[in-house]
Amino acid sequence: MNKFALHFFLLFTPIYGFAAKWYKGNTHVHTTLCGHADSTPDFVAQWYHDRGYNFLVLSEHNKFIDPSTVNLKGEVRDDFLLVPGEEVTGPVHSTAMNISRLVPWHFKDQNRSRIIQNHVDEIGKADGAMILNHPNFGRRLHSHEILPVKKLYMFELYNSHPGVHSFGNAHRPNLEILWDALLEKGMIIYGVSSDDAHKLQKWGEKENNPGRGWVMVNSDELSSDALTKAMLRGDFYSSSGVMLDQVIRAKDRIELSVNEKETKKELASKFLFGHPVKKGEPGTYIEFIGPGGEVLKKIKGLSGSCEVDGAYLRAKVIHRVKKDNGSLREYYAWTQPLFTDGR
Ligand SMILES: [Zn+2]
Numbered sequence: 070m071n072k073f074a075l076h077f078f079l080l081f082t083p084i085y086g087f088a089a090k091w092y093k094g095n096t097h098v099h100t101t102l103c104g105h106a107d108s109t110p111d112f113v114a115q116w117y118h119d120r121g122y123n124f125l126v127l128s129e130h131n132k133f134i135d136p137s138t139v140n141l142k143g144e145v146r147d148d149f150l151l152v153p154g155e156e157v158t159g160p161v162h163s164t165a166m167n168i169s170r171l172v173p174w175h176f177k178d179q180n181r182s183r184i185i186q187n188h189v190d191e192i193g194k195a196d197g198a199m200i201l202n203h204p205n206f207g208r209r210l211h212s213h214e215i216l217p218v219k220k221l222y223m224f225e226l227y228n229s230h231p232g233v234h235s236f237g238n239a240h241r242p243n244l245e246i247l248w249d250a251l252l253e254k255g256m257i258i259y260g261v262s263s264d265d266a267h268k269l270q271k272w273g274e275k276e277n278n279p280g281r282g283w284v285m286v287n288s289d290e291l292s293s294d295a296l297t298k299a300m301l302r303g304d305f306y307s308s309s310g311v312m313l314d315q316v317i318r319a320k321d322r323i324e325l326s327v328n329e330k331e332t333k334k335e336l337a338s339k340f341l342f343g344h345p346v347k348k349g350e351p352g353t354y355i356e357f358i359g360p361g362g363e364v365l366k367k368i369k370g371l372s373g374s375c376e377v378d379g380a381y382l383r384a385k386v387i388h389r390v391k392k393d394n395g396s397l398r399e400y401y402a403w404t405q406p407l408f409t410d411g412r
Pocket residue numbers: 156162202203
């Protein structure tokens with residue numbers, strides 16, 4: 070840590086607490102219990118355990134998988150945790166994280182704001198926290214449908230399932246545009262990155278495999294309650310490959326640095342392909358983004374900071390690589406926004 074970083078670390082560490090650590094987790098994955106995924110809960114949990122994850126939510130469609138029924142083989146790490154969950158699946162899909170029981174999914178309404186609100190409320194009654202899933206899937210969700218919802222604090226900014234269009238297409242915006250629309254209108258909402266994997270038996274870039282989207286949560290301890298609370302405070306970042314050393318969301322600025330070694334390790338994964346893009350120079354870039362998605366500052370390099378100028382500020386790291394075949398691929402880390410308007 071350089072002197073500048075150390076200064077900020079000492080100044081702002083109390084925001085996170087001295088004992089806080091980074092925990093890697095995936096909040097969204099499926100098993101044979103839903104009928105259209107190919108691996109058992111035991112197999113899926115083992116996959117994440119064996120690849121160094123710290124936590125996993127087995128988020129099955131309208132099924133509650135009690136973590137105590139899942140069996141891991143071999144030497145089980147004590148820094149791996151199954152967080153109880155479900156994917157509440159109706160006309161809208163929502164991850165119910167850290168629930169105490171099955172959450173009902175039957176509610177129907179023409180108005181999708183009311184469906185989302187029902188999910189938030191029902192998940193709350195089961196002591197959990199909600200992540201609104203893949204808003205670009207099927208008939209996409211619009212910002213005006215999400216904005217009226219109360220007590221919704223998380224959504225899937227990046228879900229690596231090839232069929233849910235996280236980066237948009239001809240008929241859908243990139244989900245970062247949706248995020249900025251929600252943030253600009255005063256919502257406190259954090260962006261989650263997840264796998265939503267269904268396939269662990271057949272592998273390939275076009276397959277719906279795990280290991281491509283995850284969160285790094287800064288928490289005092291590895292427990293379902295502590296992780297969930299940390300995420301609800303925005304004490305996490307989302308990744309599709311880039312790993313960070315430090316993220317400081319201070320009162321008036323965001324400061325961050327990229328962990329080159331850990332990023333390199335992640336990018337060496339044979340499960341990770343990156344997002345194909347047409348142009349741009351290879352390298353690592355940090356963008357600081359404010360209201361309306363405006364890029365307020367762009368840095369080429371591995372660390373940087375930016376002062377808030379507006380109601381919120383967030384940062385995004387873009388790591389662009391030129392592959393041997395000449396194609397360009399991007400990997401990202403997204404920090405959570407910092408708010409200055411007292412929302
Ligand atoms: Zn879903």
